[in-house]
Amino acid sequence: MRARADWHRDFFRNSFYNPAAGEAARRAPAEASFVLRRLKLKRGSALLDLCCGPGRHAVEFAKKGLAVTGYDLSGEYLREAAARAKKARVALRLARGDMRELKFSGEFDAAVNLFTSFGYFLKFSDDLRTLKGVSRALKPGGFFLIELVNAEHARKSFRPRWWDDMGDHFLLISSELTADGLHETWMRLPKRGGRARARTFFCRLYDRKRLSGTLAQAGLKPLKFWGGYGGAPLSARHSSLICLAIKK
Ligand SMILES: C[S@@+](CC[C@H](N)C(=O)[O-])C[C@H]1O[C@@H](n2cnc3c(N)ncnc32)[C@H](O)[C@@H]1O
Known part of the structure; x- marks a missing residue:
């Protein structure tokens, strides 16, 4: 995305x-x-x-x-x-x-x-x-x-999907690499209930x-x-x- x-x-x-x-x-x-x-x-x-x-x-x-x-x-x-x-x-x-x-x-x-x-x-x-x-x-x-x-480094080590344990929530990340930069969608999944939320950032x-x-x-x-x-x-x-x- x-x-x-x-x-x-x-x-x-x-x-x-x-x-x-x-x-x-x-x-x-x-x-x-x-x-x-x-x-x-x-x-x-x-x-x-x-x-x-x-x-x-x-x-x-x-x-x-x-x-x-x-x-x-x-x-x-x-x-x-x-x-x-x-x-x-x-x-x-x-x-x-x-x-x-x-x-x-x-x-x-x-x-x-x-x-x-x-x-x-x-x-x-x-x-x-x-x-x-x-x-x-x-x-x-x-x-x-x-x-x-x-x-x-970002181009060499690019992973389209990964996740991390952030303590009180998990972070699921999906990325798209373009000629100009990186679009990363972060999905935040709370461990103890609550709704998941996602945001996409861009970094040239x-x-x-x-x-x-x-x-x-x-x-x-x-x-x-x-x-x-x-x-x-x-x-x-x-x-x-x-x-x-x-x-x-
Ligand atoms: C990754 S954070 C880093 C914050 C801080 N330098 C640090 O190391 O903790 C990026 C920062 O850029 C600010 N920011 C994002 N877009 C901005 C804009 N258009 N103008 C000014 N600040 C912006 C955010 O509010 C946020 O505080």
Whole structure:
């Protein structure tokens, strides 16, 4: 099944999926520390966490003394980010909006986009518009770090059907791979009764070459690639791709 153009408006809801659930929240401090080592920011620097979701990384960045702005489309996740910040006794500036409509101009020392929060639009021009907004939001020489599904690995290891045990529910996944990306239908089956629900998402697949070209079109120059938070150089073995770029 193919994703609708606006699938991202109802996929990211706590009743269906929360990006900070389970292991993801526990991984956040180590991931944030990898990111901060690459961004080399001074205390007080302004950092944009684009598509911050429930703020699991944003709060870690704020704990290190950065002035963090978390931006996301989901009001529900932003409320969770605010609660996380309050619990950790740190300040977060939170803004709600669509990543294609960024209005910031030259105010950030760095920006991040983590956990495959990019490539969601059926039109490539919307991905480019997002990156142009990131570029505009950065000061000259500002860094941008993005973490995505690694296209090379995703195409090589593609499975049309698989399932996972998520604790309180099973997740049944059926996927379709197209020339442009991956359409994945997630069927959520609660273990203790309740109705099954399904949603389909789309993620445009980027490898090093395609991402480099797209970043360049937005005025961002790729500097380095890793195959995940372990810090190994990117290869087809890695399921994730991390790229550090600089605003030209
Ligand atoms: C996979 S989650 C990752 C969240 C967070 N970066 C993390 O690692 O926990 C993707 C995030 O993108 C947000 N999102 C989806 N579509 C968006 C859009 N068009 N504009 C802004 N945010 C969007 C979702 O609400 C969600 O928080």
